[in-house]
Amino acid sequence: MEQGTQDQRSLNELLRAGLSRREFLQHCGRLGLSLPAAAVLLSAGTRAGAAAQQTTALAVGLTYDVTTLDATMQYDAQTINVYGNIYDTLLRKVWANGEFTIEPHLAESITTIDDTTWELKLRSGVKFHNGDEFTGEDVRFTVQRVLDPAVASPQFSNISGYDHVEVVDPYTIRIITKQPFPLVPITLCNLRIVPAKYFEQNGAEHVAANPVGTGPYRFVEWVRGDHLTLEANQGYWNGAPGISSVVFRIIPEDATRIAALQTANADLILAVPPINAPALEATPDLTVAKTLIERISWIELQALPDSGRPTAKREVRQAIAYALDRDALIEGLLLGNGEKVATMLTPKHLGYSPDIPGYEFDLDKAKGLLSEAGYPDGVELEFMVGTGGQSKEYAEAIAGQLAKAGITARINLVESAVLLAGWQKHDFGDMILGTWTSNTFDADGTLYPLFHSDTVWSNYSNPEMDRLLDEARSTLDTAAREQLYKQALQILHDDMPGVPLWEQMALYGLSKRLQWQPRPDQELFLVEASLSG
């Protein structure tokens, strides 16, 4: 007993030193080391004694390199983390108590002229970092660039409902949509405005490495794969930021990123694995900041009737939903860093309905439904899983739970590109372990691509669902949209083409000298942060 306590203490010290429990045990096993012997070999590594960098510079540990600083050409999280500080948007989300309101930013107001015309009054006197004045021409240029088929912008689908932008005068623009498009305000929170004149004078390739925005930070240097430096824009129209400079360091390996925080080489690191969070929290100068985010984990099921798969039967899909003990999965796999969801939407989504009950863990019901489906002796399903992150462990735990209900899920572990290709071709077997975010906080961003029969991702075909989703995306009446989505969620609950699992949580490691609150939209606005000491 006493030995066990010592082992646990030593192990905790090791974890504090930045190695995950699982990794550590794997490594010990490979070397044939006993836990106590290995723990003696290594003792605690802490930030204590590290030469704290007494500076107003902030160091941020990213998980992979930024791809381009042309804000119209990329949409991956790490890149947005950086260029989100260089460029501004016309509107922005302001969060309070886990909910957001959309507020003016570069635009001073937004009004609808008719169902397909939105008029925005722009802020005057705003300058880009190179001195150019921000006007409606920059908005028109940005939108047209994203919509241009020759540019092939990854952001095209975000604003594909836009038709074009009209510049009424330098500080008034109109966005004309192809049909009523209720997502205009939220998409304007994500669309960064690039300078038209600078772009035309220098070309896209130059801009991609030498960005110029109106944002709180201006670009200084980018050493690819190593670091990227920004400095405060002292003339920022919304007040100069408190932190004078920021260095984003590219540190792909989890253990190294944690070591960077422990050795004061970073003040903020992204993507802390849940297993490392307690050890970081136990370190005196460090803390872990968490927030639930829009990303949902769920199991996509092959529900197309002509697929011939067992999951084409509704009862099998419902049996899967009943057979899963989500609380145990969240506790065991995520160490509590997630929130059970009853539907594919979170409370932060427009269209969320708390009235949908969801499926509570019930093995008897699961077995009964399997019998009804014609599988009284159990059923064998093919479960395609991508190799990224901890998907394999998650899939194994899910398969273990399903087995208790008589469902044998054969895991087919494939590289993520293979999984996505199989998904798009509807050729993945019965189940896929998926995660989804649209960053719109609107039901349309999740339900339309996943469950409308006319999209590449959907493995579900229901004319009533198509009608509800089409109608909801083509009216500007919010109350009507919420009613339509409530009906859609009820159908999804009954038909169960996808089993919602949990709402994910983002974990950040922080030096205590940094004051910053993580946002549910995962934006890293450093103008909202401050440093002490």
Next chain:
Amino acid sequence: MGQYILGRLYQTVLVLFGVSAVVFLLLHISGDPAVLLLPQDATKEAIEQFRHAHGFDQPLYVQFYRFLSGAVRGDLGNSLKFNQPALALVLDRFPATLELALAALVISIVTGIPLGIISAMKRNSPVDTSAMVLSMLGQSVPAFWLGIMMILLLSVKWQIFPPFGRGGISHLILPAISLSTWSAARVARLTRSGMIDVLGQEYIRTARAKGLANLVVVQRHALKNAILPIITVLGLDLGGFLGGAVITETIFAWPGVGQLAMQSIYSRDYPVVQATVLLVATGYVLINLLVDVAYAYLNPRIRFG
């Protein structure tokens, strides 16, 4: 000799063509970049638009022809992810990888060869046994484990070296050790066996009988004859360091070609992967050519016709 080198260069072109063809085909059958590079909620229209803009809707042979005709002009296309010329991106990272590879090579040479010589000279002594146990460990310990352990001990706990990144010599030491350990251990074992073999030869006995100093016998007569297979191995290892530092570069956040290659493979950034493989393959083939030429210099019995 000149004719030999010309012939080898001609072979290099053929090898690179073969490598290009294999990489091109493997990449194109392994996954669609559109689904990885576009947002999850990309519409069918957006996906088709992306494929058309990058020519992925063309037959494979047309895409390969376009790639080859660009490659002979030094144009390996633009990165799908970074929107920059692929070759420039890879060349930009190459100095970092070369620096790490050369540092690892130096460590392999300065630790592996002396360790092997001492082991051979003190055969079956505790020194020999310790050296061989050490080299066995060096070959058994995975680079990623050693890398993480060095970070935990030497960076986090004792704070001797920075844990990651490229900078001065202090940044170079841990990744170079991590990368070189396997090679240094192999060089030590090879040097030991080669030296034991040579030290038993008649001419060594003659040299000793002439009264030559032990150091002179080892340096001038034994090592020069034992070193040929070691040079081959070191050449292969240097080629391996250039192309295979992926794990070390990832663990130590070293901004080299390996890290770029890994990121590009995951996102199916075809042009960057192709440029990386071509550059690394060229380096590998040229290093082997240099090794062969070095043979002739070190061993007068070898001549190229």
